[in-house]
Amino acid sequence: MALKNKSMYAILGILNLAPSTGYDIKKYSDKVLSGFWNENFGHIYPTLKMMLEDGMINILPGEINEKKVRYAITEKGRMEYEAWLLEETVQQPARSEFMLKLLFSSSLPREKVIFMLEDYKELHEKNVGKYLEMQKDLEQGNAIARDRVPFINAVLRRGILSGEAVIRWCDETIEEMRRA
Template sequence: MALKNKSLYAILGILNVSPGTGYDIKKYCDTVLSGFWNENFGHIYPTLKKMLSDELVEIISNEKNEKKILYRITPKGQVELESWLMEETELQPMRSEFMLKLLFSSSQPKEHIIKMLEDYKQIHVKKQEKYLAMQHDLDQGIEEISEERSRFLRAMLRRGILSCEATICWCDETMESGL
């Protein structure tokens, strides 16, 4: 089976929520999707161009500046997104540079390993704070969104918060074990 461009589906999903520019798509990825998905401009714009030629999205504003072009999902794009949503999800292998480095760090001084773990823990403390702030904003109704969409956002935030808690706990246990 040929590999599917999952970025295409991320962009379709974002545009299904609301029309947006390439910049809006990147911002959505950097905030809402940041715990499990990332995109860069170098990938967003070529994907949008292909989606445009495949009639999955359309332009609803004609700006000369590529960064200000407003896109929206087409009915064909909605069918493609719905079809993908119904497919079985394959387990993706986890790739973590930190875990790779830690695995091969047995020859490193203990202080270096502890610092690696402390830094990794702090990354997740900050990430958890970000999720908690997003949850607070959601609770306060800062953004006007539907109750249904709110439930899904809360579920995603909860997963992110729990994942950070587990990583923070694991870092503490690993440092305490005298690794």
């Protein structure tokens, strides 16, 4: 079986909440997980196929529509998933093209660098706004299991605090670029 396929665990986590189609999984990833996770169709469908072969998931019968395939987590899948939750997480290095560019920008006109930073700041302001919106929705409490609320909130708080830190850093750095 595949060894390092992290998409599998994300899919197991989503199917553990509710049986879904590949399309549903993508939607959930874009709507809920975006900010710290992402999935592509180009990886979801092959992974689902592999997981089906491995007995991690099965196909729910019934649906009149034949093109639509709804998957559910199996007992084996749930065991794999719970083992993963308990595993220690090794830190994966992330790539930020923006930071790479900034480090190499000493030859650029200062105004250009400041413009880049202002753009970046705006992006993060929008992100923070989105998280605050989602937090409000969460408080209005819809169809979400009560015990999951603190965890969803924690994830949103992370987005807010990190975003605010980036915004402060942008301000500070713009100031620094004006001085230097």
